[in-house]
Amino acid sequence: METEKLYYVDQFIQEFPATVLSCEAGKNGYQVVLDCTAFYPEGGGQPADHGTLGSVHVTDVHEKDGVIFHTCDGPVEIGQMVNGRIDWARRFDHMQQHSGEHIISGILCADYHCDNVGFHLGAETVTIDYNADISWEQALDAERKANEVIWADQEVEIAYPDSEELAFIDYRSKKELTGQVRIVTFPEADCCACCGTHVARAGQVGLIKVLSCQKFREGVRLEIICGKRALDYLGRTYDQAKAIGQQLSVKPQDTLAAVERLEAELSAAKVRMAHLEETAFEAIARENEGRGDVLLFQPAMKGDSVRKLADAVAKRAGGLAAVFAGEDGQYAYALVQADGQDISPLVKDLNKALNGRGGGRNGFAQGSVQAEETVIREFFSK
Numbered sequence: 001m002e003t004e005k006l007y008y009v010d011q012f013i014q015e016f017p018a019t020v021l022s023c024e025a026g027k028n029g030y031q032v033v034l035d036c037t038a039f040y041p042e043g044g045g046q047p048a049d050h051g052t053l054g055s056v057h058v059t060d061v062h063e064k065d066g067v068i069f070h071t072c073d074g075p076v077e078i079g080q081m082v083n084g085r086i087d088w089a090r091r092f093d094h095m096q097q098h099s100g101e102h103i104i105s106g107i108l109c110a111d112y113h114c115d116n117v118g119f120h121l122g123a124e125t126v127t128i129d130y131n132a133d134i135s136w137e138q139a140l141d142a143e144r145k146a147n148e149v150i151w152a153d154q155e156v157e158i159a160y161p162d163s164e165e166l167a168f169i170d171y172r173s174k175k176e177l178t179g180q181v182r183i184v185t186f187p188e189a190d191c192c193a194c195c196g197t198h199v200a201r202a203g204q205v206g207l208i209k210v211l212s213c214q215k216f217r218e219g220v221r222l223e224i225i226c227g228k229r230a231l232d233y234l235g236r237t238y239d240q241a242k243a244i245g246q247q248l249s250v251k252p253q254d255t256l257a258a259v260e261r262l263e264a265e266l267s268a269a270k271v272r273m274a275h276l277e278e279t280a281f282e283a284i285a286r287e288n289e290g291r292g293d294v295l296l297f298q299p300a301m302k303g304d305s306v307r308k309l310a311d312a313v314a315k316r317a318g319g320l321a322a323v324f325a326g327e328d329g330q331y332a333y334a335l336v337q338a339d340g341q342d343i344s345p346l347v348k349d350l351n352k353a354l355n356g357r358g359g360g361r362n363g364f365a366q367g368s369v370q371a372e373e374t375v376i377r378e379f380f381s382k
């Protein structure tokens with residue numbers, strides 16, 4: 001016997017009494033069949049409702065041959081009346097997303113003569129695929145039109161036309177339909193065959209925000225959010241912009257310009273630092289003019305800087321320049337042999353003696369060691 005679908009009688013039923021027809025233990029819990037239900041089963045891109053049947057939780061709902069199976073975390077007594085209660089926050093969110101999807105899809109498919117070829121109502125966002133190349137500006141134009149439809153707040157019409165009437169209705173559909181067809185109409189926006197649950201008036205969608213529009217297969221994939229989800233998302237995004245603005249002493253809507261200024265300052269500082277480093281390294285190199293082999297200890301700096309200093313010193317001193325940059329116990333090193341002679345045996349010994357790693361060729365080596373300054377000095381004194 002098919003289950004009576006109360007969500008088609010009234011999509012706003014949140015609580016209902018029903019009789020338990022069967023209850024069987026399965027691998028994911030108990031499969032419960034009722035004489036009637038307001039629990040929407042997964043279908044048409046819309047996820048299943050959650051909620052409770054008496055004292056047990058309904059964690060999934062699916063339909064097979066007109067019979068609706070409620071997956072429950074405990075058993076209910078067969079033949080007894082049970083009170084069903086829908087997790088309304090979850091369901092209403094699904095209704096806001098699904099209805100919002102219809103409104104913007106109706107507008108886009110009419111404006112760009114395309115079809116909606118994919119729909120996924122996810123936990124975070126809703127993705128919709130269209131077989132047309134739609135630009136970001138066009139998506140934003142559809143967003144504006146969709147929100148105007150929401151604010152006009154017209155009643156949503158749901159009809160079950162017979163096949164003769166259906167022939168005269170221009171409606172969207174993802175597939176060839178057989179049997180009873182349910183037509184959901186958002187006046188001024190969309191007319192579509194759909195089995196999902198929808199808001200009663202367009203205004204209940206609240207708000208539509210397009211998040212992205214990316215090339216996908218033969219067209220684009222649009223990512224949208226509606227209703228409370230959109231408000232929550234925009235709220236979190238605003239909080240972040242506000243916090244960034246406080247750090248930069250600007251208003252939340254002026255953070256981009258402030259970050260661009262910061263980036264320009266940082267680039268200029270890097271260029272200035274490179275110049276200063278060059279001058280400082282040249283001064284250190286001059287101090288070691290003609291000294292031959294030189295061992296230097298420096299504060300921590302980037303590997304590239306260690307190499308540059310070793311290079312400058314080797315050139316002036318004329319021998320092997322060994323630069324160790326870091327703190328006691330942990331150093332980055334660069335070795336440069338002025339005449340380009342092979343230093344690989346030395347590097348091998350160094351890594352072994354000083355717990356290091358690294359290497360190089362043609363009179364140059366770079367790496368790191370884990371050793372105390374005194375141990376390093378001792379190694380080079382030999």
Ligand SMILES: [Zn+2]
Pocket residue numbers: 044098102193194195196
């Ligand atoms: Zn639909």
